[in-house]
Amino acid sequence: MSEYCDIIAMRHPKEGAPLVAARAATVPVINGGDGGHCHPTQTLADLLTIFREKGRLSDFTIGFCGDLKFGRTVHSLIAALARYTGIKVVLISPEELRVPSYIKKEIDFDFEETTSLEDAIGSLDVLYMTRIQKERFETDEEYNRLKDSYILTAEKMALAKEDMCVLHPLPRVNEISVKVDRDPRACYFKQVANGKYMRMALILKLLEEARVSENETLSEEGLILGEHRCFNPRCITSTEQEVTHMFKVSRSGAHRCVYCEAKARQL
Numbered sequence: 001m002s003e004y005c006d007i008i009a010m011r012h013p014k015e016g017a018p019l020v021a022a023r024a025a026t027v028p029v030i031n032g033g034d035g036g037h038c039h040p041t042q043t044l045a046d047l048l049t050i051f052r053e054k055g056r057l058s059d060f061t062i063g064f065c066g067d068l069k070f071g072r073t074v075h076s077l078i079a080a081l082a083r084y085t086g087i088k089v090v091l092i093s094p095e096e097l098r099v100p101s102y103i104k105k106e107i108d109f110d111f112e113e114t115t116s117l118e119d120a121i122g123s124l125d126v127l128y129m130t131r132i133q134k135e136r137f138e139t140d141e142e143y144n145r146l147k148d149s150y151i152l153t154a155e156k157m158a159l160a161k162e163d164m165c166v167l168h169p170l171p172r173v174n175e176i177s178v179k180v181d182r183d184p185r186a187c188y189f190k191q192v193a194n195g196k197y198m199r200m201a202l203i204l205k206l207l208e209e210a211r212v213s214e215n216e217t218l219s220e221e222g223l224i225l226g227e228h229r230c231f232n233p234r235c236i237t238s239t240e241q242e243v244t245h246m247f248k249v250s251r252s253g254a255h256r257c258v259y260c261e262a263k264a265r266q267l
Helices: 017-024 040-054 072-081 101-106 117-123 140-146 178-182 188-212
Strands: 008-012 029-034 060-065 087-092 110-114 126-129 165-167 246-249 255-257
Touching: 008 017, 017 029, 029 040, 029 188, 040 060, 040 072, 040 126, 040 165, 040 188, 060 072, 060 117, 072 087, 072 101, 087 117, 165 188
Parallel strands: 008 029, 060 087, 060 126, 087 110, 126 165
Antiparallel strands: 246 255
16 A cells, blocks of 8 residues: 555554554554554644643643543653653542553653542643543443543632643543633643644655655664563454564563563563
8 A cells, every 4th residue: 555655644443553554664654543552643742732832841740630541642641751851740540540550660750649630730730631431441330430530620720820731632521621611721722733733744754754764664673572472452463463573671671562562471
């Protein structure tokens, strides 16, 4: 397919599918989200919005609220913020939807966990709201029990800093009251516009790089090949049997699948 186009943008239910495509394609591949794994283009939009609203990408406190267990935009942005200094993260979620332990092990900046949005909101420079994702739950009963855990209202916004900005990767369900849309601190619609401009720039950048590096392939330097196997059923290696199992060493020293971040098991 790549011989008929200049660039490929893909979204796929299996984690690691864009990486497999990029290793086979002759044109650049943009990852628009793979399963419950990363969402890099959303993270770039998030970073651009924070920079435009706060004037910096360092020295601020950000709160993530809602589904932090399955929220791939949360996981992606946390990883990106690890590149900057002076970042403090507040993780706001029900006990059942806390950030996975392997992600917390990778966080090398200050963070705290709480179940109360009201207690945390006053200390935040940025509030990143997320929806409780129905598709991630095994039963409707469990989803219905947690779906209204956090609803950002005008009353709660009154507890926040005057210059705090509210982000949301969208779509929302009911976790942000429509009355908040009129608050000048509501930046999620700006976030959508920034995402459009950022993706336009990304496409232009990749097309430019493709012209000067036509035969460049993805490097396997530093990766561990063939020593481990990924047993994550959501990983692309679970269906594409001939895909090479590749692992990298994380900051914590664990061997994690390059495609889906799952921890390695010995063969």
